Amino acid sequence: MARITAGVATSHVPAIGAAVDLGKTKEDYWAPLFKGYEFSKQWIAKENPDVVILVYNDHATAFDMKVIPTFAVGCGESFGIADEGWGARPVPEVIGHPDLAWHISQSVIQEDFDLTIINEMEVDHGLSVPLTLMFDQPDAWPCRVIPLAVNVVLYPPPSGMRCYRLGQAIRRAVDTFDEDLDVQIWGTGGMSHQLQGPRAGLINKDFDADFLERIVNDPEALAAMPHIEYMRNAGAEGIELVMWHIMRGALNEKVKELHRFYHVPASNTAVGHLVLENTE
Amino acid sequence: MARITAGVATSHVPAIGAAVDLGKTKEDYWAPLFKGYEFSKQWIAKENPDVVILVYNDHATAFDMKVIPTFAVGCGESFGIADEGWGARPVPEVIGHPDLAWHISQSVIQEDFDLTIINEMEVDHGLSVPLTLMFDQPDAWPCRVIPLAVNVVLYPPPSGMRCYRLGQAIRRAVDTFDEDLDVQIWGTGGMSHQLQGPRAGLINKDFDADFLERIVNDPEALAAMPHIEYMRNAGAEGIELVMWHIMRGALNEKVKELHRFYHVPASNTAVGHLVLENTE
Amino acid sequence: MALDKPYTDIPGTTIFDSSQARKGYKLNQFFYSLMKAENRERFLSDERAYLEERNIGEEQIQAVMDRDYNRVISLGGNVYFFGKLFFTDEQSFEVGASSMTGMAPGEYREMMISGGRSVEGNRYTEEQD
Amino acid sequence: MALDKPYTDIPGTTIFDSSQARKGYKLNQFFYSLMKAENRERFLSDERAYLEERNIGEEQIQAVMDRDYNRVISLGGNVYFFGKLFFTDEQSFEVGASSMTGMAPGEYREMMISGGRSVEGNRYTEEQD
Numbered sequence: 001m002a003r004i005t006a007g008v009a010t011s012h013v014p015a016i017g018a019a020v021d022l023g024k025t026k027e028d029y030w031a032p033l034f035k036g037y038e039f040s041k042q043w044i045a046k047e048n049p050d051v052v053i054l055v056y057n058d059h060a061t062a063f064d065m066k067v068i069p070t071f072a073v074g075c076g077e078s079f080g081i082a083d084e085g086w087g088a089r090p091v092p093e094v095i096g097h098p099d100l101a102w103h104i105s106q107s108v109i110q111e112d113f114d115l116t117i118i119n120e121m122e123v124d125h126g127l128s129v130p131l132t133l134m135f136d137q138p139d140a141w142p143c144r145v146i147p148l149a150v151n152v153v154l155y156p157p158p159s160g161m162r163c164y165r166l167g168q169a170i171r172r173a174v175d176t177f178d179e180d181l182d183v184q185i186w187g188t189g190g191m192s193h194q195l196q197g198p199r200a201g202l203i204n205k206d207f208d209a210d211f212l213e214r215i216v217n218d219p220e221a222l223a224a225m226p227h228i229e230y231m232r233n234a235g236a237e238g239i240e241l242v243m244w245h246i247m248r249g250a251l252n253e254k255v256k257e258l259h260r261f262y263h264v265p266a267s268n269t270a271v272g273h274l275v276l277e278n279t280e
Numbered sequence: 281m282a283r284i285t286a287g288v289a290t291s292h293v294p295a296i297g298a299a300v301d302l303g304k305t306k307e308d309y310w311a312p313l314f315k316g317y318e319f320s321k322q323w324i325a326k327e328n329p330d331v332v333i334l335v336y337n338d339h340a341t342a343f344d345m346k347v348i349p350t351f352a353v354g355c356g357e358s359f360g361i362a363d364e365g366w367g368a369r370p371v372p373e374v375i376g377h378p379d380l381a382w383h384i385s386q387s388v389i390q391e392d393f394d395l396t397i398i399n400e401m402e403v404d405h406g407l408s409v410p411l412t413l414m415f416d417q418p419d420a421w422p423c424r425v426i427p428l429a430v431n432v433v434l435y436p437p438p439s440g441m442r443c444y445r446l447g448q449a450i451r452r453a454v455d456t457f458d459e460d461l462d463v464q465i466w467g468t469g470g471m472s473h474q475l476q477g478p479r480a481g482l483i484n485k486d487f488d489a490d491f492l493e494r495i496v497n498d499p500e501a502l503a504a505m506p507h508i509e510y511m512r513n514a515g516a517e518g519i520e521l522v523m524w525h526i527m528r529g530a531l532n533e534k535v536k537e538l539h540r541f542y543h544v545p546a547s548n549t550a551v552g553h554l555v556l557e558n559t560e
Numbered sequence: 561m562a563l564d565k566p567y568t569d570i571p572g573t574t575i576f577d578s579s580q581a582r583k584g585y586k587l588n589q590f591f592y593s594l595m596k597a598e599n600r601e602r603f604l605s606d607e608r609a610y611l612e613e614r615n616i617g618e619e620q621i622q623a624v625m626d627r628d629y630n631r632v633i634s635l636g637g638n639v640y641f642f643g644k645l646f647f648t649d650e651q652s653f654e655v656g657a658s659s660m661t662g663m664a665p666g667e668y669r670e671m672m673i674s675g676g677r678s679v680e681g682n683r684y685t686e687e688q689d
Numbered sequence: 690m691a692l693d694k695p696y697t698d699i700p701g702t703t704i705f706d707s708s709q710a711r712k713g714y715k716l717n718q719f720f721y722s723l724m725k726a727e728n729r730e731r732f733l734s735d736e737r738a739y740l741e742e743r744n745i746g747e748e749q750i751q752a753v754m755d756r757d758y759n760r761v762i763s764l765g766g767n768v769y770f771f772g773k774l775f776f777t778d779e780q781s782f783e784v785g786a787s788s789m790t791g792m793a794p795g796e797y798r799e800m801m802i803s804g805g806r807s808v809e810g811n812r813y814t815e816e817q818d
């Protein structure tokens with residue numbers, strides 16, 4: 001039987017990808033950030049998951065204004081790396097796990113989640129930067145990846161609680177999948193940041209610290225936080241944090257926190273990172 | 281304030297559109313069918329709704345296998361008529377109502393319906409045939425239309441109850457829209473039919489009669505019917521009937537039945553039709 | 561446990577679920593391409609060449625060229641997709657559907673006019689032995 | 690009653706809701722087109738010609754050519770879309786974002802390294818009077 005073994009949360013800033021791709025990780029600006037992922041790289045090399053369900057948001061890359069799904073699950077065999085305006089990142093293509101992706105989709109649609117199924121799309125830094133942070137620069141990603149894209153571009157995104165409940169439904173679906181697979185779920189985006197307007201550059205360390213603490217230890221109450229609190233207190237783009245609730249909902253109520261890291265800044269953004277183990 | 285004044289249910293067979301487009305409506309085969317819509321044409325000319333929310337399914341026309349949304353709301357200004365393989369039907373383009381469509385979308389996403397928003401798409405017979413049945417052959421459709429496309433091509437479609445609940449949420453959204461608008465909601469597709477395999481041609485008059493009766497007078501219990509019952513008893517494509525629950529959910533619990541019509545066959549399909557008034 | 565498929569015992573019926581969708585992916589995208597007039601023309605003028613371009617398997621190519629729609633279904637085709645080929649062939653959905661039943665088109669039409677195929681004896685495969 | 694927009698009193702912030710999305714539709718689709726290298730080249734070689742082809746209004750054209758991103762936002766642009774223009778200009782997201790704040794890029798970078806813009810006094814427009 002398949003099982004969700006762990007959850008990872010991480011921010012997913014384009015500049016982080018560029019720093020790795022251009023060999024700048026040792027520079028003063030970047031070194032402290034990458035240091036925060038050293039533990040996680042060693043941990044995941046040992047864990048060696050078969051599949052990662054990677055919750056991220058598309059940044060107007062696969063989805064333009066023509067079609068905007070609230071939740072979209074990538075059921076295809078593979079996903080190319082998008083050209084977001086400076087050429088595609090020099091990273092391996094992403095190999096999907098269609099069997100599990102379809103199983104999850106079919107299961108959660110039957111639990112009244114109104115998914116959009118995607119068979120062909122390219123993925124952007126929202127998905128590729130977390131892979132880079134966790135796996136560095138391999139010739140091929142060491143596991144399969146199921147992309148789960150959440151709309152946070154167009155208001156309103158799904159509520160935090162809706163995301164948490166989707167995570168719970170994904171958990172139930174994985175638990176009923178016949179193949180013997182170690183599955184991780186990652187929630188990406190955030191933490192506090194604002195990329196637009198005169199308030200750009202907003203960072204809220206207190207908000208972020210509280211969020212990091214509560215998503216580990218009081219996740220259901222945290223999931224009830226309304227959108228306006230993110231936008232007001234954590235920056236307009238801080239709303240990306242709703243995606244972390246999907247990750248957390250898919251884990252046990254009690255989890256073991258293996259690693260916590262926080263750093264400001266990466267470009268305009270506060271970087272938060274958690275590694276959570278699903279204890280029995 | 282906007283209000284939902286009435287609901288219409290009707291099947292949406294391609295051959296019905298072709299019969300009108302090719303001037304065959306007086307032929308022996310077709311005359312009894314079109315007679316069943318005479319009342320409705322006169323009724324709607326008097327009602328003169330401002331907007332129709334038209335629940336239908338796309339038949340692999342706007343959505344191929346690349347992207348399959350469970351619920352997709354057309355928020356664009358207008359929608360062209362698709363070429364489904366024999367050239368586009370000679371009917372007017374469909375003019376949307378973006379203000380109301382966006383209002384509904386934003387409202388129901390905040391009630392945890394995971395919609396996909398569509399700004400550009402072409403619509404197929406699933407949407408255009410009901411317009412033809414109700415409005416005949418005008419130079420322009422006499423009202424705005426908000427397309428609401430439901431996946432019934434790829435298993436699993438949303439459950440009947442999910443559809444009913446979405447209808448209720450749409451109702452609440454329309455009720456809070458500031459503009460003074462008479463809005464109808466139409467549910468299309470069905471009734472019993474099967475288009476595929478050795479069992480093609482299946483019709484189940486008893487099932488259809490029961491469905492017509494209960495969707496008027498016992499809708500919530502009917503909405504609980506599982507998919508398998510439709511597929512087994514009303515033909516594989518009879519599952520299209522789940523869309524009628526969205527229409528019904530958007531009406532009052534008690535409605536006034538103004539018209540009921542049933543006819544076999546149109547091509548491979550049993551045609552069912554209801555006009556329901558939202559009494560105060 | 562795997563997903564429940566309660567519909568596998570419906571006789572003469574194939575539900576287009578994820579297994580079918582994956583099997584028929586390229587095949588259905590071929591049918592979808594027939595929504596463009598220029599593709600219909602190219603297909604009709606040289607069916608095999610058009611099909612081979614689209615990189616679908618030989619079995620599928622043969623099933624399409626034979627208009628053997630039961631075979632198309634068994635290879636993952638969905639009726640809403642292959643309906644585009646009915647229209648490309650200037651064939652009605654009624655004639656298209658009849659071709660899967662083993663009945664002649666006229667006989668099928670008569671059945672429909674007389675109220676269609678009865679559901680009695682057609683609910684479960686076991687009823688058909 | 691109309692939809693609740695609880696976010697209109699956040700200073701210096703425009704939430705990309707349906708009103709913004711409709712206003713900026715073609716503008717955002719223009720930014721989206723810059724994901725193709727050949728479109729970036731064509732745009733950079735003659736910005737006005739490329740923009741006029743895409744049928745967006747003169748105000749929008751001017752805002753894009755001026756790289757006046759606050760103006761772009763007021764005309765319905767969304768940062769995830771116009772970020773493609775930062776990259777087309779071979780500009781970092783940091784420099785792009787700084788251009789909306791009235792700060793010089795170096796000054797903005799210093800602010801970020803020192804922990805970013807404080808939320809204190811930046812939650813409600815009324816705090817800013």
Ligand SMILES: [Fe+3]
Pocket residue numbers: 012057059126189190240
């Ligand atoms: Fe992001």
Ligand SMILES: [Fe+3]
Pocket residue numbers: 292337339406469470520
């Ligand atoms: Fe249909």
